Amino acid sequence: MAQQYPEWIWQNGEIKPWKDATAHVMSHALHYGSSIFEGIRSYVTPEGAAIFRLTDHLKRLYQSAKIYDMVLPYSQDQLAAACREVIRKNGYSAAYLRPVAYRGLGGFGLSADTPIDVAVATWPMGPYLGPEALEVGITACVSSWQRFAPNTIPAGAKAGGNYLSGQLIAREARRLGFGEGIALASSGLLSEGAGENLFLAFDGVLHTTPASASILAGITRDTIKVLAREDGIEVVERDIPREYLYLADEVLMCGTAAEITPIREIDGKQVGSGKAGRLTRRLQELYFGLFNGKTQDKWGWLEPV
Numbered sequence: 332m333a334q335q336y337p338e339w340i341w342q343n344g345e346i347k348p349w350k351d352a353t354a355h356v357m358s359h360a361l362h363y364g365s366s367i368f369e370g371i372r373s374y375v376t377p378e379g380a381a382i383f384r385l386t387d388h389l390k391r392l393y394q395s396a397k398i399y400d401m402v403l404p405y406s407q408d409q410l411a412a413a414c415r416e417v418i419r420k421n422g423y424s425a426a427y428l429r430p431v432a433y434r435g436l437g438g439f440g441l442s443a444d445t446p447i448d449v450a451v452a453t454w455p456m457g458p459y460l461g462p463e464a465l466e467v468g469i470t471a472c473v474s475s476w477q478r479f480a481p482n483t484i485p486a487g488a489k490a491g492g493n494y495l496s497g498q499l500i501a502r503e504a505r506r507l508g509f510g511e512g513i514a515l516a517s518s519g520l521l522s523e524g525a526g527e528n529l530f531l532a533f534d535g536v537l538h539t540t541p542a543s544a545s546i547l548a549g550i551t552r553d554t555i556k557v558l559a560r561e562d563g564i565e566v567v568e569r570d571i572p573r574e575y576l577y578l579a580d581e582v583l584m585c586g587t588a589a590e591i592t593p594i595r596e597i598d599g600k601q602v603g604s605g606k607a608g609r610l611t612r613r614l615q616e617l618y619f620g621l622f623n624g625k626t627q628d629k630w631g632w633l634e635p636v
């Protein structure tokens with residue numbers, strides 16, 4: 332079936348038809364991975380459509396830009412307005428938003444100071460890891476590919492080039508018949524999923540890998556930390572050896588796209604009861620509660636479209 336695309340996209344200051352948002356084949360980003368981006372969701376809430384943690388996502392976009400000396404020609408407020416505008420123009424309420432900034436056409440050298448082009452796309456998105464994933468969980472494998480070492484490519488920037496690593500991990504998992512791949516860091520300790528952070532539960536305590544394990548410190552990861560602590564659940568950030576994946580009572584993956592997805596089996600070994608565990612269920616209830624009105628948004632995370 333032919334892919335259906337949204338009608339409108341925002342690029343370099345204007346809303347235009349999707350097909351007109353093009354880049355030159357000699358754009359720096361296409362050759363060298365020099366793009367930075369965000370993935371954001373909007374939800375339907377009792378108060379109307381809201382973009383979840385828009386300000387925090389855009390803040391991370393500007394942090395990624397800083398790492399790569401990219402000066403965006405728009406302010407954070409202008410990009411926030413662009414995100415709202417492109418959702419409204421397409422007539423969406425629950426959607427995925429993809430702001431991207433990239434080195435465009437303007438010189439052939441690696442260190443060329445090219446113009447920075449910016450676009451914001453949006454499209455409807457259901458559960459990222461499959462329709463049943465949130466309910467029954469997914470299978471995962473530990474990848475034969477490690478994440479890049481901290482002194483090679485900064486994992487803390489959400490840059491296009493980083494996702495060569497994610498593609499190797501996710502494609503290997505898919506080829507082997509698993510729902511998602513999990514990577515170790517160059518230290519040999521656990522890092523994160525191809526495009527998701529990890530939480531493991533032991534005796535009622537949540538454990539997650541630290542920034543030093545070559546992870547992107549996710550906004551969903553932060554949301555879980557805040558919601559869990561608020562609910563009296565202890566959360567620790569710590570180095571985690573691979574075998575703890577097999578011994579944990581529960582393991583979950585989280586991210587804007589993946590939301591909170593239980594993992595029921597890793598490397599062919601059942602995780603806990605093989606079903607979404609008590610803490611995973613509670614975190615899902617609290618997380619999705621933000622959007623159905625059952626969890627009070629004390630933090631101003633829901634930003635109206």
Ligand code: PMP
Nearest residue numbers: 526527528547549550551586587
């Ligand atoms: N790690 C990687 C590599 C990712 O691509 C993502 C998705 N952006 C995450 C973690 C989760 O981040 P967030 O919760 O901010 O979406």
